[in-house]
Amino acid sequence: MFASTSAFCRLAAVAGLLAAVPAAAQTKIKTKVKPGSASAAPAKAAVDAAPAGGSLRYTLAMPAPQTHYFEVRMDMQGFGQEYTDLKMPVWAPGSYLVREFARHVERFKAQGANGQALAVEKLDKNTWRVHHAGQGTFRVDYGVYAYEISVRTSFIDADHGFALGSSIFMYPALAKNMASQVTVQPAAGWATVSTALRAAPGMQKFVYQSANYDELADSPIEIGNQKVLNFTANNTPHQMAMYGPYQLADESRFLGDMKKITEEAQRVVGQNPIDHYLFIVHHLEAGGGGLEHLYSTTLGARPGTYSSEAGYKNFLRLVAHEYFHLWNVKRIRPVALGPFDYDHENYTHMLWVSEGQTEYMANQIAQRAGFYTAQQYYDQLAAVLGGVENQPGNKLQPVAMSSFDAWIRGYRPDENSRNSEISYYDKGEMVGMVLDLMIVQATNGQKHIDDVFRLLYDKYYKGLKRGFTDQEYQDAVAQVAGRRFDDFFQNYVYNARTLDYNTALGYVGLTLTSTPASPNGSLGANIANRNGHYVVTFVKRDGTAWNGGLNVNDEVLQLNGAAPTDESVKQALFNTAPGTALKMQVKHGALTHELSLTLQPDPDRTYQIQPVASPTPDQQRLLAKWLGK
Numbered sequence: 065m066f067a068s069t070s071a072f073c074r075l076a077a078v079a080g081l082l083a084a085v086p087a088a089a090q091t092k093i094k095t096k097v098k099p100g101s102a103s104a105a106p107a108k109a110a111v112d113a114a115p116a117g118g119s120l121r122y123t124l125a126m127p128a129p130q131t132h133y134f135e136v137r138m139d140m141q142g143f144g145q146e147y148t149d150l151k152m153p154v155w156a157p158g159s160y161l162v163r164e165f166a167r168h169v170e171r172f173k174a175q176g177a178n179g180q181a182l183a184v185e186k187l188d189k190n191t192w193r194v195h196h197a198g199q200g201t202f203r204v205d206y207g208v209y210a211y212e213i214s215v216r217t218s219f220i221d222a223d224h225g226f227a228l229g230s231s232i233f234m235y236p237a238l239a240k241n242m243a244s245q246v247t248v249q250p251a252a253g254w255a256t257v258s259t260a261l262r263a264a265p266g267m268q269k270f271v272y273q274s275a276n277y278d279e280l281a282d283s284p285i286e287i288g289n290q291k292v293l294n295f296t297a298n299n300t301p302h303q304m305a306m307y308g309p310y311q312l313a314d315e316s317r318f319l320g321d322m323k324k325i326t327e328e329a330q331r332v333v334g335q336n337p338i339d340h341y342l343f344i345v346h347h348l349e350a351g352g353g354g355l356e357h358l359y360s361t362t363l364g365a366r367p368g369t370y371s372s373e374a375g376y377k378n379f380l381r382l383v384a385h386e387y388f389h390l391w392n393v394k395r396i397r398p399v400a401l402g403p404f405d406y407d408h409e410n411y412t413h414m415l416w417v418s419e420g421q422t423e424y425m426a427n428q429i430a431q432r433a434g435f436y437t438a439q440q441y442y443d444q445l446a447a448v449l450g451g452v453e454n455q456p457g458n459k460l461q462p463v464a465m466s467s468f469d470a471w472i473r474g475y476r477p478d479e480n481s482r483n484s485e486i487s488y489y490d491k492g493e494m495v496g497m498v499l500d501l502m503i504v505q506a507t508n509g510q511k512h513i514d515d516v517f518r519l520l521y522d523k524y525y526k527g528l529k530r531g532f533t534d535q536e537y538q539d540a541v542a543q544v545a546g547r548r549f550d551d552f553f554q555n556y557v558y559n560a561r562t563l564d565y566n567t568a569l570g571y572v573g574l575t576l577t578s579t580p581a582s583p584n585g586s587l588g589a590n591i592a593n594r595n596g597h598y599v600v601t602f603v604k605r606d607g608t609a610w611n612g613g614l615n616v617n618d619e620v621l622q623l624n625g626a627a628p629t630d631e632s633v634k635q636a637l638f639n640t641a642p643g644t645a646l647k648m649q650v651k652h653g654a655l656t657h658e659l660s661l662t663l664q665p666d667p668d669r670t671y672q673i674q675p676v677a678s679p680t681p682d683q684q685r686l687l688a689k690w691l692g693k
Contacts, residue, residue: 115200118142120244122233122280126287129251130222132211133170134232138204146197149237150204152190153230153406157282158355158393159216161475162409165231166190168209177201190407191237208232213348215355215362224288224307225251226346226362229281230406240277240403247271250287258292258305259285260342260359278403282358286344295319297326301340308347309367318370321435325384328433332425332514333391333521341390343383354382356389377435385426392425393418396520399531413534415467416557420492421513424500427493432692441691442574442673445497448490449565454581454668456605457485462560463492464534479616483605486560494563495556499541501568501690502552506545509689515544572687573679578669585642585663589614591633598628600650612661615652622649642666 123137140148152166166189174182174194182202183195196202208231210218218231236242248257248270261272261283274280286305293304293315302322312318322343330336342360351364363382369375393401400412412418431441452458466474466488473485500513519540524532532540542548555561565576588607591598598620603609620628623636624647636646642665650657679687 115142115144115239115242118200118239118242120236120239120242122244122246123249124227124232124246124285125249126220126225126251129220129225132209132220134208134210134218134220134225134227136206136208136232136234138234139201140204140236141201143196143202143236143239144198144200147193147195148202149187150192150194150234151237151406152234153281153404154190154408155406156216156228156230156355157401157404158357158389159475160409160415160470162471163217163231164189168231170207170209172204172206174202174204176203192234204234206234213346215346215353215364224254224286224290226307226344227285227287228362229283229285233277233280235277235280235406242277243273243275244277244280245271245273246280246285248285248287254288256290256292256305257285257287258290258303258342258344259283260340260357261285279358281404281406283360284344284357284362293319295323297323298330298336300336300338302326302343303341304343304345306345306347310347310365310370311368312370321380322383324433324435325380325429326387328429329384329387329390329425331432332388332429333396333517335521337390337395341387354386356386356393358394361386361389377430380435381426381430384429385422388422388425388429391517391521392422395525396517397525397531398537399533401531409471411468411471413464413467413558414537415470416463416488416492416495417537419489420463420494421496423489424493424496425513425517428692438691439674445493446576446671446673448493449576449673450578450669450671452486452490452494453562453671455486456483457481458491459560459562460484461486462558463488463495463556464558466491479602482602494565498556498563498565498568499549499552501571502549503541503545504686504690505568505571506547509686511544512689512692514692516540519544569673570676571683572690573676573683574673574687575676576671576673578671580666581668581670582638582666584638584666585640585644586666586668587614587637587646587661587663588667589637591620591628591637593630593633598623598633607667608661608664612659613657614648614650614659614661618650618652618657620648620650621656623647 119141121139125135125137126133127135138150152169154162154164154166156163172184172192174184174196176182176196176199185193187193194202194204208218210220213219216228218228219226245264246261250257250270257270259272261274261280264271264273274283286307288307290305290307293306295302304322338359340359344360344362346362346364347367348364349366351366351369354361354363363386365379369379398412398414398418400410401418404410427441427444430436431438436444461484463486466486470488473481474488496513503516504512520532523540524530524536538550538553556563569576586607587609588604589600589609590602592601600614600616600618600620603614603616622628623632626632640646640663642663644663646661646663648659648661650659
């Protein structure tokens with residue numbers, strides 16, 4: 065049913081795709097999102113001057129891992145110009161924030177083939193110019209401090225190393241499409257290297273090759289003594305590099321469930337673009353999250369993740385999300401997201417598709433694979449729906465602008481974020497749900513959102529070998545549905561109108577109901593006990609506190625005439641009737657304020673999605689299609 069790509073074809077396809085598409089430039093930032101505009105306009109790219117017959121070889125060493133440094137060497141041959149500019153990316157694809165990886169680079173130096181030092185100048189924050197006066201062969205060495213543990217940054221200590229390519233390896237500015245070789249030299253006592261990069265020809269251990277810099281940057285490397293598990297999905301080998309302690313009662317069940325998730329994900333598009341895959345799993349006390357790559361992913365999990373049924377299934381949903389990125393983002397993508405501009409933000413309005421619909425499909429995949437009943441799936445959707453509709457920012461920020469502003473807002477939340485923003489993950493999942501239901505209804509159960517992904521994969525990834533624009537995505541939905549949904553996109557994607565959930569759910573015999581989250585009054589604020597000081601940490605837009613003058617960082621000195629306690633704060637926040645007046649004395653900076661706040665009814669609601677009592681045969685048939693049965 066699925067055809068795996070050969071190693072040669074895979075490398076050729078990656079190189080061909082990246083060579084065929086011009087680098088995407090920035091769109092001009094607009095104050096108003098316009099439907100149908102391109103995610104990013106193609107720009108004139110600098111000429112790739114990769115030297116014919118030249119070579120680029122990296123060495124990744126870690127002689128003193130306890131100091132948290134990777135040592136990088138670049139051996140370059142065939143570069144006959146007077147100088148070569150080397151660049152370090154400012155961000156990691158898949159994580160939309162400028163992280164300034166160059167700030168961790170130290171001890172940059174260059175030398176010619178004869179060992180003589182070469183002149184180096186730094187041109188800007190992430191560009192180093194090496195003057196080699198026509199010497200085609202030269203060497204560069206530098207150190208990278210790596211001590212931020214996450215799926216989107218590099219890390220090394222005495223226990224293991226994790227090298228994220230975009231934060232470790234520089235590239236020749238005018239030779240980004242140049243193939244390269246990487247030799248990994250593990251620290252003393254470390255015996256295992258896990259990466260999706262292919263082994264270079266020959267018998268030398270820990271030597272890998274990449275078709276171009278994009279592939280190198282998109283292939284993280286785990287080094288240490290991690291445990292490696294293996295399973296096969298649709299004749300494709302999959303590895304799991306398991307770092308850190310974890311409790312797993314039944315390894316065979318776990319690998320069987322991984323197989324179910326990955327095979328179910330492959331059924332969505334129906335074409336398998338890989339011939340190998342790697343999961344790097346970091347088991348840490350603060351574990352969580354994931355980051356997708358071209359042939360791998362990095363996941364965070366707590367040591368006890370697999371010990372509870374809820375934790376176990378949540379991990380499988382995370383696996384489904386990152387694995388489905390193999391199609392949606394890594395191959396089916398907005399035009400802005402590859403080939404990448406590593407120097408600047410890569411703007412797109414479409415992260416609600418790239419991330420939000422990936423999350424929607426992840427939950428669909430877990431349900432289709434049998435890990436959740438239909439009602440459990442409805443409950444998951446209702447919980448996300450409630451989070452979206454109870455967040456004030458949902459009424460202000462369109463999901464397209466949430467995508468566009470990810471670079472300045474999404475990864476930098478503050479005390480007012482919930483009042484002014486909405487997540488393109490959660491809102492995108494809800495838009496995806498409603499859009500899927502509309503497609504099912506419009507096609508009388510013949511098509512669903514899977515067919516949109518299939519069309520985009522065939523037309524843009526395989527056919528045109530590029531990403532799609534905003535308008536082209538709407539066109540693809542229209543082609544699948546047999547009708548246009550332009551008003552839908554205008555109202556719910558490019559503006560912040562409330563989705564018509566009930567109409568969409570009604571197509572498949574489901575109904576949405578809601579009840580007040582609490583019968584009590586609401587202060588509309590959060591208060592935390594910080595070493596005996598009761599400090600306001602959040603004030604909700606248009607709530608009692610917002611309108612009454614309570615501020616974030618105010619310290620509550622008295623509550624109804626007495627010093628606050630955990631119990632009195634809990635009573636005031638959660639167990640006081642609407643209309644009750646709270647007397648508060650608060651310290652606001654150096655000033656003391658006396659406030660009298662009359663509690664409003666709690667505006668939040670709890671949502672339920674349930675089947676109607678007597679669904680029609682048509683509703684039952686459409687429901688089965690929507691659930692992927």
